[in-house]
Amino acid sequence: MTDAPTAPAPPTQTGRRSRAWRAWVVVGAAAVAAVGAIALLGGFADVPIEKLPVIDIGDTYSGNEVDTQITGTYLTDRKPGYTFDADEGMQYFVVRATLLNTGNDTDVLDTGLVRILLGEHVFPADAPDGVVKEGTTFSLDFLQPGLEVRALYFWEIPDSVDDGDDVVVGVFERHLIDDPRYGGKVYSPGEPMARVITTIGARQ
Amino acid sequence: MTPRWAGGLAVGALLAASALAVATAPDNDGVIAPFPVYGSMGEPVGSRTLTATVNSVQLTDSLIVKYRDDFPTIETDGVWVVVDATTAARLTTEGLSNLELHIGDVRYRVSDVLPPSTPLLLSYGAGVPQRGSFVFELPLAALDAPAAARASVVFLPRLDSSLDSVPVIGIDLTGLTVAPGIRIEEVAVVDNEG
Numbered sequence: 001m002t003d004a005p006t007a008p009a010p011p012t013q014t015g016r017r018s019r020a021w022r023a024w025v026v027v028g029a030a031a032v033a034a035v036g037a038i039a040l041l042g043g044f045a046d047v048p049i050e051k052l053p054v055i056d057i058g059d060t061y062s063g064n065e066v067d068t069q070i071t072g073t074y075l076t077d078r079k080p081g082y083t084f085d086a087d088e089g090m091q092y093f094v095v096r097a098t099l100l101n102t103g104n105d106t107d108v109l110d111t112g113l114v115r116i117l118l119g120e121h122v123f124p125a126d127a128p129d130g131v132v133k134e135g136t137t138f139s140l141d142f143l144q145p146g147l148e149v150r151a152l153y154f155w156e157i158p159d160s161v162d163d164g165d166d167v168v169v170g171v172f173e174r175h176l177i178d179d180p181r182y183g184g185k186v187y188s189p190g191e192p193m194a195r196v197i198t199t200i201g202a203r204q
Numbered sequence: 205m206t207p208r209w210a211g212g213l214a215v216g217a218l219l220a221a222s223a224l225a226v227a228t229a230p231d232n233d234g235v236i237a238p239f240p241v242y243g244s245m246g247e248p249v250g251s252r253t254l255t256a257t258v259n260s261v262q263l264t265d266s267l268i269v270k271y272r273d274d275f276p277t278i279e280t281d282g283v284w285v286v287v288d289a290t291t292a293a294r295l296t297t298e299g300l301s302n303l304e305l306h307i308g309d310v311r312y313r314v315s316d317v318l319p320p321s322t323p324l325l326l327s328y329g330a331g332v333p334q335r336g337s338f339v340f341e342l343p344l345a346a347l348d349a350p351a352a353a354r355a356s357v358v359f360l361p362r363l364d365s366s367l368d369s370v371p372v373i374g375i376d377l378t379g380l381t382v383a384p385g386i387r388i389e390e391v392a393v394v395d396n397e398g
Contacts, residue, residue: 106304106313137276138317145310146343147282 052170053194058204061194063173065107066143067100068114070169070196071150072203075161080152081132081139086159093118093161093200095153095169096134101143108142109174112190114153117168121157124170124192128153163201170195236366240358243373249359251369253295254326256359258373259288259335263347264386267339269319271390278317283347285340285377286386287357290394292333293326300324302360305340307377308351311358315339323391336391352377 055061060069076092077085086092095114101107111131115124131140134150143149172190179186230237243249248257263285267278278284285305301324303314316324323336338357346352359371 104310106311136279138278141316142313144282144312144341144343146346147341148343149281 052192055171055194055196057196057198057202059196061171062102063113063171063193064175065101065103065109065173066113067102068171069098070095070114070171070198071098072096073167073169073198073200074203075163075200079130079156080154081130081137086156089159090156091159091161092129092154093122093157093167096203097151097153098148099143099151100148101145104145106142106144109172109190111140111153112172112174115170115172115190115192116155117170118155118157118161119165121161122155126155129156130154161200163199165200166197167200168195168197238360238365238368238370240372241369243371245373245375248290249371249373250294251359251361251371253293253361253368254298254359254371255292255294255333256357256371256373257290258357258375259290261288261375261377261380262286262383262386263377263380264383266385267318268385268387270387272319275319277385280341282341282343283382284315284386285342286388287338287340287375288335289323289338289357290333290335290396291323291326291359293328293330295330297329298326298361300326300338300359300361302363302365303338304358304360305342305355306358307342307346307349307355310346310349310351312340312342312346315341317341318388321391328393333394333396334391335394337388339388347377347380 055070057070057072060067073096074094076094079086079092080094093116095116097114099113111127114128115126116122117124131151131153132138133140134152140149140151170192171194173193174187174190176185177188178184241249241251245258245261248255250256263283265280265283267284267286269275269278287305291300301314301316303324305312305314314324316322318337318339321336323334323338326332326334328334353376355375355377357373357375359373361368361370
C-alpha cells in the first residue's frame with residue numbers, strides 16, 4: 001500500500017507576508033530600473049515650462065543660431081503688415097522682437113523662434129498667423145547672417161482679451177540631431193529655451 | 205630571405221597611408237557637393253541646367269519698384285546688393301529662389317521682396333534668356349570684410365543641387381557707392397545670353 005499524496009501545507013501567515021514582501025521588492029526594483037533606463041535614454045529630457053529661465057522684456061536670449069530680444073507686446077485691430085482689420089469679434093496680439101542671426105548661413109527658423117501662452121486662446125504649439133518686418137508689408141521668410149531685424153509675430157485672438165492680461169512669451173531654438181532615417185544630421189523641432197512672463201501692453 | 209623588420213615597415217607604411225586617406229577624404233557633404241563652374245562678371249557661365257551672366261552690381265539703401273507704381277519703396281537697415289544678370293534655362297523651367305551671395309564663409313540668400321515678375325523664375329523654358337535684378341539684403345559691415353573683394357554669386361537652381369554643376373560668378377563689392385535708391389526694372393526676355 002502506498003501512502004496517499006500529501007496535500008501541501010496551507011501557507012502560513014508568515015509565508016504569505018514573506019512572498020508579498022519579495023514581490024514588492026521585485027516590482028520596486030523593476031520600476032527603479034525602468035525609470036533609470038528611460039532617464040538614460042533621454043525620456044525625461046523635456047524641461048517643464050516652469051523650469052525654463054525667465055528673462056525680462058528687452059533682455060537678449062543668445063541662442064545657438066539667433067539672438068532674440070522680446071521688446072514688447074500689444075493688441076491691435078489692424079493685421080500687421082496689411083491694410084485690413086481683424087474679423088468681427090477678433091483682434092491681433094502682437095509680439096515685437098529684435099532678431100540677429102549669428103551664424104554664417106541664412107536661417108529659416110524665423111517663425112519657430114517665438115511662441116506664446118495666452119490663457120486658453122493660444123498655446124505654444126500654435127504657430128503665429130504671420131511674421132512681418134516691422135514697418136513694412138513684407139513677411140519675414142528668413143534671417144540673413146549678421147543683419148538685425150525688427151519683427152512682429154502675430155496671432156488672431158478673441159477681442160475679449162485686454163491690455164494687462166497675463167501672457168508668457170517663449171523663445172525657442174532648434175538643434176542638429178542625428179537621424180538615421182535621413183542618413184545624417186537634421187534639425188530637431190523647436191525647443192523652448194527661455195520665457196518672458198509679462199502682461200499685454202508691456203514694452204521695453 | 206626578407207628581414208623581419210621589412211614586414212613591419214610595410215605594415216606601418218600601409219597604416220600611415222590609410223590614415224592619410226581617411227584624414228584627407230571629403231566628408232559626406234563634400235562627397236555630394238555641387239560642382240562649381242567659375243566665371244567672371246560679363247562672361248556667360250554655363251552649367252548643366254543653366255547659363256548665367258552677371259552684367260553689373262550696384263549697392264543701394266532702398267529699392268524702387270519701377271514696374272509697380274503702388275508698390276512701396278523697400279528700405280533696409282543694411283544695404284541692398286543689386287545684381288543685374290541674364291539667365292537662361294538649358295533643359296526646362298527653373299526656379300532661382302535659392303541663389304546665394306557668398307562673402308568668404310558667409311552665405312546670403314537672394315531676397316524675394318520684389319513683386320512679380322522677377323528673375324527668380326525662368327518660366328519660358330529652355331533657351332529663352334531673361335534679364336533682371338537679383339537683390340540681396342546684407343549688413344553694412346559685410347562690405348568691410350576683406351572677402352568682399354572676392355564675393356561670388358552662386359546660381360543654385362534648386363535647394364538641393366547635389367552632384368550637379370552650378371555657375372559661380374565672382375564679383376567685387378568694394379569701392380562701390382551706396383546709391384540713395386535704385387529703380388528696379390521688370391524682368392524682360394532678351395535676345396542673347398550675355
